[in-house]
Amino acid sequence: MRVLVCGGAGYIGSNMTAMLAQAGHEPVVFDNLSKGHRAAVGRARFVYGDLADERLLSDTLNKYAVDAVMHFAAWIEVGESVQFPLRFYKNNFCHARNLLAAMQDAGVDKLVFSSTAAVYGIPQTVPISEDAPTDPINPYGDSKLAVERMLRFQCETGRLRYAVLRYFNACGAGDGRRLGEDHRPESHLIPLVIQAALGKREDVKIFGTDYATPDGTCIRDYIHVDDLCRAHLLALDALEDEPQIICNLGNGTGYSVREVIDTVRAVSGRSFKVTEAPRRAGDPPVLTADASRARTRLRWRPEYTDLAPIVESAWAWHSEHPNGYAE
Ligand code: UFG
Numbered sequence: 001m002r003v004l005v006c007g008g009a010g011y012i013g014s015n016m017t018a019m020l021a022q023a024g025h026e027p028v029v030f031d032n033l034s035k036g037h038r039a040a041v042g043r044a045r046f047v048y049g050d051l052a053d054e055r056l057l058s059d060t061l062n063k064y065a066v067d068a069v070m071h072f073a074a075w076i077e078v079g080e081s082v083q084f085p086l087r088f089y090k091n092n093f094c095h096a097r098n099l100l101a102a103m104q105d106a107g108v109d110k111l112v113f114s115s116t117a118a119v120y121g122i123p124q125t126v127p128i129s130e131d132a133p134t135d136p137i138n139p140y141g142d143s144k145l146a147v148e149r150m151l152r153f154q155c156e157t158g159r160l161r162y163a164v165l166r167y168f169n170a171c172g173a174g175d176g177r178r179l180g181e182d183h184r185p186e187s188h189l190i191p192l193v194i195q196a197a198l199g200k201r202e203d204v205k206i207f208g209t210d211y212a213t214p215d216g217t218c219i220r221d222y223i224h225v226d227d228l229c230r231a232h233l234l235a236l237d238a239l240e241d242e243p244q245i246i247c248n249l250g251n252g253t254g255y256s257v258r259e260v261i262d263t264v265r266a267v268s269g270r271s272f273k274v275t276e277a278p279r280r281a282g283d284p285p286v287l288t289a290d291a292s293r294a295r296t297r298l299r300w301r302p303e304y305t306d307l308a309p310i311v312e313s314a315w316a317w318h319s320e321h322p323n324g325y326a327e
Pocket of ligand 1: 116118
């Protein structure tokens with residue numbers, strides 16, 4: 001299939017682009033490089049463009065005779081979304097609307113959409129299933145949920161078949177450890193701890209040590225980017241039979257912030273300074289996925305079920321690329 005990968009120069013999008021090509025599909029990357037890295041795209045077809053430009057989107061879909069779209073282009077910083085909500089509704093919601101309009105125009109009817117565990121807000125129970133109430137506590141999660149709703153209504157017109165994949169904590173380096181995580185500024189735990197282990201950061205801060213968890217720190221469900229991307233390929237296939245798919249993607253196992261730090265210490269063999277800091281606003285204490293629907297409906301089987309090999313892949317990439325894609 002010819003697949004337009006919006007945000008294909010970003011962390012997950014670039015991994016997806018590589019996997020699509022390997023699986024015999026033809027990815028076409030569409031990215032404005034505001035967050036992504038040209039070097040991460042490799043030899044895939046690349047269109048420099050912004051999702052605000054509906055005309056360019058339509059032209060690109062027509063020019064390359066695109067069969068399906070995967071949409072990764074979004075802003076993801078929760079704290080920034082609280083400070084500047086309108087930017088998030090514009091970048092995440094309005095641009096997704098433009099993409100749908102261009103798809104409708106070009107007669108492209110298949111979409112795989114990156115959503116997030118943030119649509120659930122603070123869960124009443126864990127692990128979280130897709131039937132749990134959605135109640136985002138920040139504009140980031142709300143902008144993603146708004147897109148999910150728009151997709152549902154567009155699907156009901158018969159013009160769209162779509163998969164919503166709600167990611168828990170994506171991490172690790174994929175495509176044979178060739179494509180790693182390089183956000184500017186970095187805010188994700190695993191790369192931050194690795195940067196401290198590499199001596200590129202003075203310390204790692206633990207945001208909150210007084211949560212009602214066994215060691216007092218937040219628990220998250222870490223999923224390797226290769227496993228995440230494999231689920232997208234499966235979802236693309238499944239759209240041939242089903243018009244609407246909504247699945248969580250996570251391992252179902254939670255690791256605390258302290259456990260992540262210990263794992264990086266063990267994998268890297270380095271010591272570094274750890275500082276206990278106040279809670280970060282808007283962090284739910286525990287987020288773990290019930291991903292049984294992805295297992296049954298997509299026949300998805302994550303290969304990385306332990307944290308250590310996930311961290312090993314990230315450590316390998318960061319050690320080889322201490323300045324990220326800047327080199
Ligand atoms: N954390 C620290 N210190 C840090 C960074 C993070 O203690 O320097 C903690 C956080 O407080 C949280 C955990 O590590 O408890 C994981 O934090 P991340 O920022 O790595 O990930 P989040 O769970 O906050 O974010 C994930 C995705 C985001 C998405 C968010 C929505 O990585 O892209 O879920 O809930 F926006």
